[in-house]
Amino acid sequence: MPWLRALDTQRDARLRELAARFLHEKAITPIGELTLDDEQRVSLAALCCLPLLEFGAEGLRGWSQLIVYPDAFRVNRTHVDAAGVLHEWEDELIGEAWETGPMILSWADIVADCEDPEAGFCVAAHEMAHKIDALDGALDGTPPLPRAWQKEWARDFQVAYDRLAKQVDRGRDTAIDGYAAEAPEEFFAVVTEYHFSDPRTLRAEMPQVAAHLERFYGPSPFA
Numbered sequence: 465m466p467w468l469r470a471l472d473t474q475r476d477a478r479l480r481e482l483a484a485r486f487l488h489e490k491a492i493t494p495i496g497e498l499t500l501d502d503e504q505r506v507s508l509a510a511l512c513c514l515p516l517l518e519f520g521a522e523g524l525r526g527w528s529q530l531i532v533y534p535d536a537f538r539v540n541r542t543h544v545d546a547a548g549v550l551h552e553w554e555d556e557l558i559g560e561a562w563e564t565g566p567m568i569l570s571w572a573d574i575v576a577d578c579e580d581p582e583a584g585f586c587v588a589a590h591e592m593a594h595k596i597d598a599l600d601g602a603l604d605g606t607p608p609l610p611r612a613w614q615k616e617w618a619r620d621f622q623v624a625y626d627r628l629a630k631q632v633d634r635g636r637d638t639a640i641d642g643y644a645a646e647a648p649e650e651f652f653a654v655v656t657e658y659h660f661s662d663p664r665t666l667r668a669e670m671p672q673v674a675a676h677l678e679r680f681y682g683p684s685p686f687a
Contacts, residue, residue, distance in 0.1 A: 465507055466581040467514055467660060470685030475517050482513035485521055491529045498534040498571055508532070508574070511588040512567075515596065515656065518682045519607075523596045529566035536570050559587040561594035563603055577661070582686055584641065584662040593656040597649055605648030607680070620672040625651045639669045656681070663687050 471479060486509040494500050500508070508530065516523040536556050558570040573587045593607075600608045605625070606618050629645040631638050644654035658666035659677040663684040667674040678684070 465511060465578055467586075467685045468510055475682065478517055479510055479513055482516050482521060482524075483509040486513050486524060489524060489528065493529060493531050494571075495531060495533045495537075498532060500532065500571075508569075508588070511574070511586075512592055514660065515589050515592045515681055518680060519596060522599065522608075523592070525599065526564060527562075527566060527595065531566050531568045532571050532574075533568065534570075535572040537568070559591040561591040561598075563598040567591050567595060582661055584658055584665065586657045586661045589660045590653040590657050593653040594649065597652055603649045605650075605652035607652075609680075617676050620676060621648070621651065624655075624670045624673045639665055659684050661686065 468476070468479065483506065487505065490509075492500065492505050492508060512530065513524075536558050557568075558573040560568040569587060569591060573585075577583075577586050577588070594603065596607045597603055597605060600606075605621060606614060609617055625645070625648055628638060628640060628642075628651070632642045632645040640658065641654050644651040655666060655670065655673055655677060659674070659681055663674065663686055666677070678687075
């Protein structure tokens, strides 16, 4: 896997330990006709643990299953608006992470990420960012951090998020995927993808955010 080949010896050993723990603690469940051999399961575990190289095994707490669909999957959504009207629709997703439930990934998109690893996309890192974010009980784009760092993080991420949201609202093209403007938690997950797959763009567009992520995740394999 391209991300793993770029690791130094110390971080590679750390990742091996985390991936072994992942395989011991998590059930990896393929859906439908998808089958995963041992090598593919190890690769999934390693990719999911890549964002934990500095954070540590605490990032695996609170969930026990990785569900893997062959391709993008559909989920039913509901929302009650301010007038009390119930809205129902279907979303097509390539990944999802429940706060207290399983993590779900599309195998086809994992493969696509590996085939073009510097394109700005890494669905496993995106969903793992959500899992880390949720550890402090609030899915808000700020993971568990020491208090002083947490304040700096919240300030710098809010400034970058607001700037991106304004650009998206005005219909402007953005170097960072506009999906990041959906919510603070999605902003954190999307910029996590850029840290691992296109750090140059992230550093050019959001240098303060990039600096926080390098401190949090360690250097990007493609830095």
